[in-house]
Amino acid sequence: MVDVQFCRPLPPAPFTIFKLLMLTLLVLQAIPTHTLSPCKTSCGSIPINYPFGLEDGCGAPQFRHMLNCSTDLFFQTPSGSYKVQSIDYEKKSMVIYDPSMSTCSILQPHHDFEMTDIQSAIIPPSQDTVFVLLNCSIDSPVLNHYKYLCFNFAGHTCDELYGSCNAFRVFHLLTNSSPPCCFTSYNTVKFMSMNILDCTHYTSVLNTENLKGVGPLDWVYGIKLSFSVPDTGCESCKKSGGTCGFDTDTEGLLCLCSSFANATRECAAGSIISKGYNNAPWTHYLLVLLVAAYFPTSWRLVLTELSLIVFHSFC
Numbered sequence: 001m002v003d004v005q006f007c008r009p010l011p012p013a014p015f016t017i018f019k020l021l022m023l024t025l026l027v028l029q030a031i032p033t034h035t036l037s038p039c040k041t042s043c044g045s046i047p048i049n050y051p052f053g054l055e056d057g058c059g060a061p062q063f064r065h066m067l068n069c070s071t072d073l074f075f076q077t078p079s080g081s082y083k084v085q086s087i088d089y090e091k092k093s094m095v096i097y098d099p100s101m102s103t104c105s106i107l108q109p110h111h112d113f114e115m116t117d118i119q120s121a122i123i124p125p126s127q128d129t130v131f132v133l134l135n136c137s138i139d140s141p142v143l144n145h146y147k148y149l150c151f152n153f154a155g156h157t158c159d160e161l162y163g164s165c166n167a168f169r170v171f172h173l174l175t176n177s178s179p180p181c182c183f184t185s186y187n188t189v190k191f192m193s194m195n196i197l198d199c200t201h202y203t204s205v206l207n208t209e210n211l212k213g214v215g216p217l218d219w220v221y222g223i224k225l226s227f228s229v230p231d232t233g234c235e236s237c238k239k240s241g242g243t244c245g246f247d248t249d250t251e252g253l254l255c256l257c258s259s260f261a262n263a264t265r266e267c268a269a270g271s272i273i274s275k276g277y278n279n280a281p282w283t284h285y286l287l288v289l290l291v292a293a294y295f296p297t298s299w300r301l302v303l304t305e306l307s308l309i310v311f312h313s314f315c
Helices: 014-028 117-122 158-164 167-176 186-191 232-241 281-292 297-314
Strands: 065-068 073-077 080-088 091-096 131-135 181-185 199-206 223-228 241-248 253-256
Touching: 073 117, 158 167, 167 253, 181 186, 232 241, 232 253
Parallel strands: none
Antiparallel strands: 065 073, 073 080, 080 091, 091 223, 131 181, 131 199, 241 253
16 A cells, blocks of 8 residues: 555655745846827827826826827817817927918918917917918008007018918909008907908917018918916926826816726835836735745745745835
8 A cells, every 4th residue: 555645745844935036027028018098199290298188187288279180299279179280288388370370471261279268368369370361451450449459570571471372462462452461360260250340361470589571371371389387286297207287077186097996196116117127015915916826835834934934025
């Protein structure tokens, strides 16, 4: 009769257990996770950083729903969607282009540029963006009671515009003269629509500080917006590895640490998904217990004690 004691498997040597535990922990460090980042960081080639966000709850609440990313990045206002050409976070500026705006090369139908009150306050057109009202009636308010709203733009004239630009030359041909125009700021078109201004078209030019002596054919057409960044303590969140966002109900500041963890100010250690790896300690503890399940009952207690020591060392 065979002695049962000789058929029992020998318990692993303590040194073997120690090596197995260390190997398990090393393997865990290299297991990638596939948790998605809570906020998109780009749209095409344009980076999306604070205070902007594409998903609701990302960025600053003041800029909520202002950007939309489809095939390209668009800035949303009550008058339409405007393609974002660039965002300069250092200079705090955004350049957008109105596809319905007339330029030196194309004449577009009548169109207004409108912004919400909050947009006009926190991301208005910059001071070096000039709006040009074209083909104005002699009864236009900017040529009469509000003529002070028009200013000299680097020595450029209406005759120069109508003579240099193919798109605007039609105004000169129709009247056999140069109809009035007005170089003005955003505040003019903010408070008076094109119907009130009694001008048929408009265009806008940016980077106007260096346009003296530069003809309309070489102007950069578009609208540069100047934004401010709210001081909400976002820096401490970014330093802790999080992404600045907000509660979609209360619009209070949140530090988005991962797709499953948020904080009010900064991310706690072990809650960040960084470079595709998850360093949360509970995963180490779980796998050690799974390994322990393969050992005889008498050794499970030993491994469980060791795993608890390992777990507390990560906390």
